Amino acid sequence: MVSGGADATMQTTMLDAVSEALSVAFVVYDRNDQLIYASRLIRNYFPIPAEFLSPGTRLRDYLGALYDAGWRDAATAGKGEIVQSREEWIAEHIAAHWRERSEVQQLDGRNRWTRYSKRRLPSGFGVCVITDITDQKKREEQWRADMERVQLTEEILDNLPQPVFVQDRNLAMVAVNKAFCAWMEISADSILGGTLASAFADEVAGRLQGVTRHILETGTPSAVSVDLPAGAAGIRRVVLRSQRVGKPGRYFIVTSFDDVAAVGSETAPGAPLGPALPLLPENDPVRPAIPAANIGRKALLITGNVEFESKALKTLQRLGIDACAVRDPGEQEAFLSVARSVGVVIDLVIVDTDMDVKCLEIAETFGTATITLDGFQLDTELAFLVMERLAGLDPDGAADDWEISTSEPQAATPVATAPLVLVAEDNEINQIVFSQILEGLGYSYRIAADGEEVVKLWLELQPDIVLMDITLPRLNGFEASRRIRELGLSSARATPIVGVLVQAFERDREECFAAGMDDVILKPLSPDAVEAVLSRVAPALKGVSAG
Structure with a gap:
């Protein structure tokens, strides 16, 4: 008897160790349906009295305790919706335990998924193994959600009218839309997984690769002009706009074609391409003439870097813009104060990104348009950014030089431009949705992926409206x-801010208004909902966007 008891204790100890090592609970019963062993983990799943788990307990009594404890749906074969008496429920489960094998998955009241695997051995002994599969179910749900997001993204991209391609952080092409394939006369299969060189000529691919790496590192959006073959039309000048989306470790670069203008195959080298196109870098073989609209424009450069100053002033001179430089916020404020006092209008302030953000705040105080750029953009994008920014400004009517004048600036004729919407959104899918909706409504837009960036772009761009997601990194909405x-x-003008909420919690609405927002909109987004809220907060812009 002692020997048999010791063996039983040893077996129980070993079974407990196996149960805990495998993180599973199990019950063993004999051919007479009496429990031989129940692991200690059983009570993590079924809170029944310990006496019903002791060896010798009838399977019927064990199941009755489960029923009485409220676990009527535990280990059922999906029949929890059927109202059964206690005896019917016990009889059905005893029958299930006598099957050669059965398995069922169950979601309990604590949102825990459990798998019940039952086996009846030829010897008549039975085993029921209980496993927590909550994590597995979550992974399956996440996988399904990811697949749905991928399909949604593909549908959105394919319905965009402009060509779009997407690169991952390794610069591999991971998505292209139908418009891109049609433009490039290439199939998606031949480019996906490849590099830029699989779609573009070597010179263009090399240039775009450098721009893409810079965007990945800095998060600064880019716009560069390139010449691309366009079938029988010859060559077309295309502006490629790129921006970084996603989160650290999962960044993507989304690039779209924009501002497309035909350059016929018969165009003579060096001929102007029209005032709507940006000037090219100095070493570009095709250099347009200085647009007349630039004559008399004035720009102030703020940088402490001598090389940066020299390059920027040279480019501005080629653009036909009068420019000079200051070295710090103090000099900037003094210069703008003097210029205002004598009636000289400064059209644009260009700020080196290495300078203090106070430079942008000072420019905002004086109501002056701004752009920011770093050393890489100085070499590749300055001309484009300046031309794009000046295109939306009215002629100031000031004298063509920097002489002191007592005459008042002449009133300018307003130029209708698309209202600018600044979107604060860090989710890449929602960024694409916002882009599609705003383009369809006739608004221009910029996207900021975090709170610090949206404040910076607000200072720089002075948008007409801000759509502000409240869950942003760095600074929340x-x-x-x-x-x-x-x-x-x-x-003098407060920018309307619209909070973008996931759910209509009253506390979130109240906090939006307390933070200075003018209205709120709920996700998921639709063109009608966006148009309605923009019309409410800025009705004067509706006609401009429609035009």
Whole structure:
């Protein structure tokens, strides 16, 4: 008897160790349906009294305790919706335990998924193994959600009218839309997984690769002009706009074709391409003439870097813009104050990204348009950014030089431009949705992926409206809105801010308004909902966007 008891204890100890090592609970019963062993983990799943788990307990009594404890749906074959009496429920489960094998998955009241695997051995002994598969189910749900997001993204991209391609952080092409394939006369299968060189000529691919690496590192959007073959039309000048989307470790670069203008195959080298196109870098073989609209424009450069200053001033001179440079915020404020006092209008302030953000705040105080750029953009994008920014400004009517004048600036004729919407959104899918909706409504837009960036772009661009997601990295949407309102105290016009919420919690609405927002909109987004909220907060812009 002692020997038999010791053996039983040893077996129980070993079974407990196996149960805990495998993180599974199991019950063993004999051919007479009496429990031989129940692991200690059983009570993690079924809170029944310990006496019903002791050896010798009838399987019927064990199941009755489960029923009484409220676990009527435990280990059922999906029949929990059927109302059964206690005896019917016990009889059905005893029958299930006598099958050679059965398996069922169950979601309990604590949102835990459990698998019940039952086996009846030829000897008549039975085993029921209980496993927590919650993590597995979550992975399956995440996989399905990811697949749905991929399909949604593909549908959105394919319905965009402009060509779009997407690169991952290794610069591999991971998505292209139908418009891109049609433009490039290439199939998706021949380019996906490849590099830029699989779609573009070597010179263009090399240039775009450098731009893409810079965007990945800095997050700064880019716009570069390139010449691409266009079938019988010859060559077309295309502006490629790129921006970084996603989160650290999962960044993607989305590039779309924009501002497309035909350059016929008969065009003579060096002929102007029209005023709507940006000037090219100095070493470009095709250099357009200086647009007449630039004559008399004035720009102020702010940088402490001598080389940066030299390159920028040279490019501005080639653009036909009068420009000079200052070295710090103090000099900038003094210069703009003097210029205002004598009636000289500064059209544009260009700020080196290495300078203090105060430079942007000062420009905002004086109501001057701004752009920011770093050393890489200085070499590749300065001309384009300046031309794009000046295109939306009215002629100032000031004298063609920097002489002191007492005459008042002449009133300018307003130029209708598409209203600019600044979108604060860090989710890559929602960024694409916003882009599609705003383009369809006739608005121009810029996207910021975090709260710090949206404040910076607000200072730089002075948008007409801000759509502010509240869950942003670095600064959340509430904090970013408060910063914008604080910085805009000296401005005569307060930018409307619309909070973008996932759910209509009253506390979120209240916090949006407390942070200085004017309205809220709920996800999922639709063109009608976006148009309605923009019409509410800025009705004067509706006609401009429609035009």
